[in-house]
Amino acid sequence: MELISERLNIDDYEEAVELFYKRQWTDGLPIVLPTRRRVEAMIDYVGRDPQESLGPVPPRGGEATIEKLAINAAMGGCLPEHFPIVLAAMEAMMDPAHNLNGVSQTTHMCVSLIIVNGPIVRELGFNSRDGVFGNGYRANAAVGRAARLALWNLGGALPWDTDKSTLSHPGEYAFCIAEEEEDNPWPPLHVERGCPPGSDAVTVFACEGPHSVFCYGTPEEMLHVLADSMCALGNNNMHVMGQTLVVLNPLNAEEFAKRGWSKQDVRMYLWEHARRSLRDVRACGIVHEQFRKMERDAGRYPLRYDLDNPTTRLPVTPAPEDIHMLVAGGRSYFAAVLPGWGGFGGFAVTRQIQRPRQAPR
Amino acid sequence: MEILSPVWPSSSAPRPSTSRPRTLEGAVIALVDDNLDAPFTMHLETLLGSHYGAKVKRLVKPSGTAPAPRELIDEAATDTAAAVVGIGL
Numbered sequence: 001m002e003l004i005s006e007r008l009n010i011d012d013y014e015e016a017v018e019l020f021y022k023r024q025w026t027d028g029l030p031i032v033l034p035t036r037r038r039v040e041a042m043i044d045y046v047g048r049d050p051q052e053s054l055g056p057v058p059p060r061g062g063e064a065t066i067e068k069l070a071i072n073a074a075m076g077g078c079l080p081e082h083f084p085i086v087l088a089a090m091e092a093m094m095d096p097a098h099n100l101n102g103v104s105q106t107t108h109m110c111v112s113l114i115i116v117n118g119p120i121v122r123e124l125g126f127n128s129r130d131g132v133f134g135n136g137y138r139a140n141a142a143v144g145r146a147a148r149l150a151l152w153n154l155g156g157a158l159p160w161d162t163d164k165s166t167l168s169h170p171g172e173y174a175f176c177i178a179e180e181e182e183d184n185p186w187p188p189l190h191v192e193r194g195c196p197p198g199s200d201a202v203t204v205f206a207c208e209g210p211h212s213v214f215c216y217g218t219p220e221e222m223l224h225v226l227a228d229s230m231c232a233l234g235n236n237n238m239h240v241m242g243q244t245l246v247v248l249n250p251l252n253a254e255e256f257a258k259r260g261w262s263k264q265d266v267r268m269y270l271w272e273h274a275r276r277s278l279r280d281v282r283a284c285g286i287v288h289e290q291f292r293k294m295e296r297d298a299g300r301y302p303l304r305y306d307l308d309n310p311t312t313r314l315p316v317t318p319a320p321e322d323i324h325m326l327v328a329g330g331r332s333y334f335a336a337v338l339p340g341w342g343g344f345g346g347f348a349v350t351r352q353i354q355r356p357r358q359a360p361r
Numbered sequence: 362m363e364i365l366s367p368v369w370p371s372s373s374a375p376r377p378s379t380s381r382p383r384t385l386e387g388a389v390i391a392l393v394d395d396n397l398d399a400p401f402t403m404h405l406e407t408l409l410g411s412h413y414g415a416k417v418k419r420l421v422k423p424s425g426t427a428p429a430p431r432e433l434i435d436e437a438a439t440d441t442a443a444a445v446v447g448i449g450l
Contacts, residue, residue, distance in 0.1 A: 006366035016364055025367050036363045058428075062369025071367045102426035153367040294396060298424060344426040 060156030099345025118200030144174030206346025
């Protein structure tokens with residue numbers, strides 16, 4: 001296999017690990033050394049030309065070739081079977097609708113969350129249940145970190161340089177979950193977004209970390225607390241709309257379904273009730289007002305809301321479909337909301353995972 | 362042990378640059394408005410004109426959070442002595 005990356009011949013393990021720090025090729029955590037054998041195994045598995053490129057990775061524009069992505073996937077701890085998911089996630093992030101250039105450089109603290117759906121979740125041991133946003137599962141950690149390392153090494157989004165996030169986000173190291181599809185009465189996220197049932201897909205969405213929502217009781221009680229959590233004045237959505245994400249646990253979803261609520265019913269209710277008055281929103285100050293005006297001037301803020309009437313009830317998103325919903329986590333009291341970047345971008349993009357033809361299922 | 366570099370090689374060829382204008386007086390300066398902070402950009406435009414005597418060619422990006430279209434950057438580079446192409450907020 002012909003690979004064109006610079007080759008380093010180092011026999012000392014410690015020296016090799018330290019070299020990655022010295023050259024700023026890692027994000028602060030140690031890496032798995034991307035040996036030629038590991039990288040070739042990754043590329044062999046997907047059966048693609050090593051020099052095929054998914055395009056330049058913003059902001060610095062390094063080419064996302066299969067070879068370079070395989071090297072970063074190896075560094076992140078991926079096995080070859082994880083690599084098709086990394087490729088799908090990178091394709092999704094690099095879709096213009098996601099505005100990766102902006103997501104990587106904004107002062108806001110959003111990071112692109114990778115959500116995995118389909119039979120591949122169980123086959124590869126992704127966690128979709130208790131502790132879903134946490135540690136302990138190689139598939140979540142390795143796929144999440146591989147994508148972040150690719151953005152680091154190819155995109156050049158470094159915190160002392162082009163990444164201007166003022167507080168940033170722990171998900172800068174890895175931010176990957178899977179949806180719970182078995183203990184779930186509703187259609188999964190990727191099917192709602194147009195993928196065939198039974199297919200494998202990733203969805204990326206740039207968002208804050210999960211905000212805990214103490215969510216238990218009747219559908220009306222759960223919706224009351226969810227709606228309130230979604231429209232906090234500190235999140236960007238309340239000022240410049242965009243998209244947001246709601247993660248319900250399997251028990252929440254079961255309770256809704258038992259009482260006849262479809263996923264779309266819940267979404268519509270939240271869109272209609274997760275609102276604040278213009279008076280409340282305006283009380284946040286002139287800067288928020290300027291951003292709202294900028295978004296309106298740019299055509300990204302709906303015109304149907306009367307911004308001169310202080311009693312106008314403003315929703316968190318322009319349309320119900322901009323509230324993304326999935327089921328994950330342990331059967332419990334807790335749900336989560338993950339506000340987005342606002343109307344500036346980071347919007348959800350879904351890509352099907354292309355399995356290699358000979359790969360065992 | 363053979364290890365592979367994870368980064369894309371950076372271009373070492375320096376970009377050609379034009380000479381700096383000796384004065385702003387009478388010079389045409391392109392001002393690419395990031396569409397993020399209109400009062401600041403308008404103030405800068407006024408200062409360039411009233412204080413330094415420059416003629417400002419103002420171009421507005423469609424989005425403040427995505428790169429300017431190529432045509433807009435080309436226009437900023439056409440018949441101008443210098444250009445302000447970004448304002449960090």
